[in-house]
Amino acid sequence: MNPLQLCLILSSLLFCVGLAGALARSNTILVLLGIELMLNAANLNFIAFWRYGPHAATGTGVVFALFAIAIAAAEAAVGLALVIAVHRHRKSVRLQDANTLKG
């Protein structure tokens, strides 16, 4: 097994830990943290492919990872603001309680 496969397995397992957290928990903050973990796993893939890819000198993977970190920071800020807004209206952070649009 070469090191690229090890990195990819690590990122897959991290992604699945985040997926399990996002699906199994019903607290909105924990779901958001699970999504953050999934984004981090994607970043790990960018770096792994940059490190072991054929064009390591150009640094495209590093630039991509930096942009992904910036987008993830914006997503976390807006997501947690939404959590606070929902909590103010519903007095709850459970996902099942925010069901106004549910058919």
Place this chain on the structure above:
Amino acid sequence: MTLALLLIALVLLGSAAAAMLSRNLIHSALLLVGAWAGLAAFYLWAGAEFVAFAQVLVYVGAVSMVVLFAVLLTRQGATAAPVEFDSYKRMVGGLVTAGGVAGVLLGAILGTPLAISAHPAPAAISVKQLGLQLMGPHAAALLIVGVLLTVALLGAVIIAAIDRPEDPAP
């Protein structure tokens, strides 16, 4: 080299799984700081120093603080009530789905002949090269990210701001 990677993976996956399983939200947030620091260690291991520093600044420094603020602002009551798993069905469904996805991904990775490049250790990209990349070919993306961060910050402030009292109750 591989031993360091395995150690980093152990810390990273251990703290991430413990954070997702914890019944205390504060403990979850603090364990995720450990996971993010482990990810920064992986970036250092892979030779992407600048990304590691960005990870420490953005995640370990900023996002963790935002998460802790959100946890404290949405607490119900004075006591830290444990956050239970909502239902057995939901938990089993989530774990089965994640396990299935893990199986598919691991099967695909182990079944693919991945050719890594012949030169095993490329020189770590310097900050100067990275700055030239960002300001040269990626200058438009850099500007767009700046605009996006500004808009996201303003949007977060507006969403989380207190409603005016004359607003009709929803």
